[in-house]
Each structure stands twice: as structure tokens, then as C-alpha cells.
Amino acid sequence: xxxxxxxxxxxxxxxxxxxxxxxxxxxxxxxxxxxxxxxxxxxxxxxxxxxxxxxxxxxxxxxxxxxxxxxxxxxxxxxxxxxxxxxxxxxxxxxxxxxxxxxxxxxxxxxxxxxxxxxxxxxxxxxxxxxxxxxxxxxxxxxxxxxxxxxxxxxxxxxxxxxxxxxxxxxxxxxxxxxxxxxxxxxxxxxxxxxxxxxxxxxxxxxxxxxxxxxxxxxxxxxxx
Amino acid sequence: xxxxxxxxxxxxxxxxxxxxxxxxxxxxxxxxxxxxxxxxxxxxxxxxxxxxxxxxxxxxxxxxxxxxxxxxxxxxxx
Numbered sequence: 001x002x003x004x005x006x007x008x009x010x011x012x013x014x015x016x017x018x019x020x021x022x023x024x025x026x027x028x029x030x031x032x033x034x035x036x037x038x039x040x041x042x043x044x045x046x047x048x049x050x051x052x053x054x055x056x057x058x059x060x061x062x063x064x065x066x067x068x069x070x071x072x073x074x075x076x077x078x079x080x081x082x083x084x085x086x087x088x089x090x091x092x093x094x095x096x097x098x099x100x101x102x103x104x105x106x107x108x109x110x111x112x113x114x115x116x117x118x119x120x121x122x123x124x125x126x127x128x129x130x131x132x133x134x135x136x137x138x139x140x141x142x143x144x145x146x147x148x149x150x151x152x153x154x155x156x157x158x159x160x161x162x163x164x165x166x167x168x169x170x171x172x173x174x175x176x177x178x179x180x181x182x183x184x185x186x187x188x189x190x191x192x193x194x195x196x197x198x199x200x201x202x203x204x205x206x207x208x209x210x211x212x213x214x215x216x217x218x219x220x221x222x223x224x225x
Numbered sequence: 226x227x228x229x230x231x232x233x234x235x236x237x238x239x240x241x242x243x244x245x246x247x248x249x250x251x252x253x254x255x256x257x258x259x260x261x262x263x264x265x266x267x268x269x270x271x272x273x274x275x276x277x278x279x280x281x282x283x284x285x286x287x288x289x290x291x292x293x294x295x296x297x298x299x300x301x302x303x
Contacts (some may be wrong), residue, residue, distance in 0.1 A: 061290055068287065097290065104292040111241045151238060151293060176239065 003027035003219050005047040008075065010036040010066045015052035015089065015197065022199035023049065026215040039070040046222050047084050048075055050091030052144070052197060062105060062147040063093030072098055084128055084218055085191045089145055092183070092193030101184055101193045102160065103152030108145070109176025115144040117207070119171035120182055120196060124164045127185055128221035129192045132213030138171060139210035141196040148195040150177035150184075160184055167192055227301040228271050228280060232289045233264035264294075 005023050009016045016033070024030045031049070032042050041048070056065035066072065072094070079085045079100055087095040095101045108114055117140050122133040133139065152160070157178055160166055168183040175195070183194030198211030234240050240262050247261040267288055271280075280298050289296040 060288070064287070064290070096292070102292075104290055106239060106293065107241050109239060109241055111245055149239070176241075 001223055003029050003047065003222065004042070004045050005029070005031040005049065006034050006041060006045050007031045007049045007051055008034045008036065008071055009051070010053070010055035010069065010090075010094075012055045012057055013051050013053035013090065015199065018197075019049045019051040019088065019199045022202045022211070022215060023047070025202055026212060027219050034071060036066065036069045036071050039074060041071070041074045041078060045078060045083055047086070047218055048078060049199075050075070050085070050087040050094050051199075052089030052091060055090055055094065058147070061093075061097065063090060063095075063097040066090075066094045067097035067099075076100060079186070079191050082188065082190050084221070086129065086214075086218070087191075087193040088197055088199065089143075089148075089195055092195055093147060095191060095193040100191050101186055102156050103150055103178075103184065105147045105195070106149040106151050106176075107147050108149050113144075113146045114148065114175055115142075117142045118174050118182075118196060120168045121171050123166045123169055124185065126164065127167060127189050127192065127217075129185075129214050129217055130167055131221065132217035140201065140208050141198055141211055142200050142207075143174060143196045145175070145195050148175040148177065150181045150195075152178060157181075163187065165189075168194055168196070226271060226273055228269045228275075229299045229301060230267045230269065230280070230284050230288050231264060231297045231299065232267065232284075232294050233296075234262060235293055235295055238293045 007020045020031050093105045122137045125133045125135040165185040170180045170182050198214045201208045201211035243261040243263040284296040
């Protein structure tokens with residue numbers, strides 16, 4: 001079985017190679033590399049990844065410009081058809097700006113760029129991205145961001161929690177995020193945005209392999225369809 | 226004609242930048258400042274035919290993120 005994935009590159013993306021490398025190492029198939037100006041995506045994609053970085057220099061707001069680029073219209077259409085979409089770091093910011101996920105990512109409460117490994121608690125182990133983890137499991141994944149402070153109004157946060165749409169939480173406060181939320185799912189469960197970088201924890205040489213199960217879960221979910 | 230769009234954070238949204246500015250003001254030795262909120266102002270040069278509805282659309286769909294921000298549009302006399 002071939003895993004047909006795509007990694008979108010915006011001007012200023014800088015984790016796109018890491019993401020493509022992780023997808024290739026885990027799935028055995030190199031992803032399509034898509035440029036932001038492309039209005040179309042390859043047909044029959046199994047997985048779309050929006051990588052980290054500083055798309056458009058974070059002009060206006062992090063992710064604001066990328067969310068309105070031509071390729072994002074195709075990504076939104078694919079997400080609405082049920083194609084799994086993973087947004088990491090800047091990719092998460094793009095997903096909220098594009099309206100695919102609720103809330104917004106504000107400047108870190110401590111004002112500092114945070115770049116270190118953090119412990120995450122898996123809150124939802126039922127999604128196609130997280131089925132390879134167990135609920136409550138603690139995993140070690142690095143963060144590297146300035147605008148990772150997840151914000152949504154209380155009603156939205158209550159709804160996310162009630163519907164099991166909080167995928168990951170920080171085990172301790174990292175950036176001021178509401179309810180220590182590190183990653184959220186859309187209502188259908190096929191879109192995940194998260195600030196930590198699972199693609200940086202694929203091989204032992206990277207300091208750990210806790211990110212690998214996320215990509216394995218997505219591949220397995222596809223195989224079982 | 227010139228149009229200014231003022232974008233500000235909604236009440237209740239933490240503004241660490243405003244807080245840092247507040248600290249810096251205190252560092253100047255000036256007392257009496259109770260709170261600081263930082264926003265941004267975007268100045269547009271538009272043709273007279275651009276309607277209020279179009280300006281509202283620009284502001285609400287792009288210039289401000291309505292999850293966290295408010296905006297105010299001001300048309301300047303030519």
C-alpha cells in the first residue's frame with residue numbers, strides 16, 4: 001500500500017523538510033512537496049501536512065497570510081472531504097486562521113520564544129492521529145515557538161473538552177495556553193493542530209521516538225479503511 | 226482617500242506585549258499608568274468607490290482575527 005501524502009511549503013516554512021523526511025521514513029513513500037501558490041493538490045491524497053516555520057514572516061499575525069494563500073483553499077476543501085490534515089506549530093496557526101480549527105494562538109504568556117523538549121499528556125487516544133498512544137500516556141516532544149499560547153473563549157474550551165477534541169496537553173505550563181492545551185482536533189476528527197513537533201522525534205538519533213506513533217497511527221487508520 | 230483600520234485585542238485576551246510596555250513605562254519612572262494594551266493600526270489608500278461594506282469585509286476577514294481582536298474603521302478626509 002502506498003501512502004500518498006503532501007507537505008505544503010509556504011514562503012518562510014522551515015520544518016517542511018523535517019516533516020517530509022518523517023513521513024517518508026515512517027510510511028516508506030516520499031510525500032508530494034506542494035508550493036503555496038499551487039491552486040490544486042494531487043488527487044486522492046491520504047494525508048496533508050502543514051509544517052512549522054514562519055510563513056510570510058508572521059506578517060499581520062502568525063499564519064494569517066498562509067491561511068489565505070491559493071493552496072489553502074484546496075486544503076480546506078480536502079479537509080472538508082475528510083482527508084486527514086496535520087498542522088504543526090505554524091501549521092497549527094494556519095489551521096486556526098483558516099477556520100479549520102477553533103481558537104487562536106497568541107504570543108507566549110512569558111513573551112519568550114520557547115525552544116525545548118516538553119512532556120505532553122495524551123488526552124484523546126481515539127483519533128486517527130493518536131490511536132497509537134494510550135490515554136494519559138506521557139510523551140516527550142520538542143516545542144519551538146513564540147506564538148503558542150492557545151486561546152479560545154470558555155464556551156469553546158468546554159465544548160472541546162466535552163467532545164474529546166483536546167488531543168494533547170502540556171504536562172506543565174509552557175506558554176500560557178488555556179487549560180494547557182497543546183493540540184486540538186476538529187469536530188470530524190480528521191484535522192489536528194498542535195504546537196509541539198512530532199516530526200522531530202522519529203529516530204533515536206533525534207533524542208527520542210515518541211512522535212513516530214502519530215504517523216504510524218495515520219497510516220494504520222488508512223490501511224484499515 | 227486614506228482609511229485607517231485600528232485593530233485591538235478583545236477584553237480578557239492576555240496581552241503580554243502590553244504588559245512588557247507597561248513595565249518599561251514604570252522603568253521610566255513615570256507613575257499613574259494603570260494598564261497598557263498594544264494594538265496595531267493599518268493605513269490603506271483606497272479609491273473613493275471602495276464601500277464601507279468592502280472595508281468591513283477586509284477588516285473582519287483578514288486585518289483582524291475576530292476570535293481575539295476587534296477593529297475600528299476610520300475614513301480620513303482627503
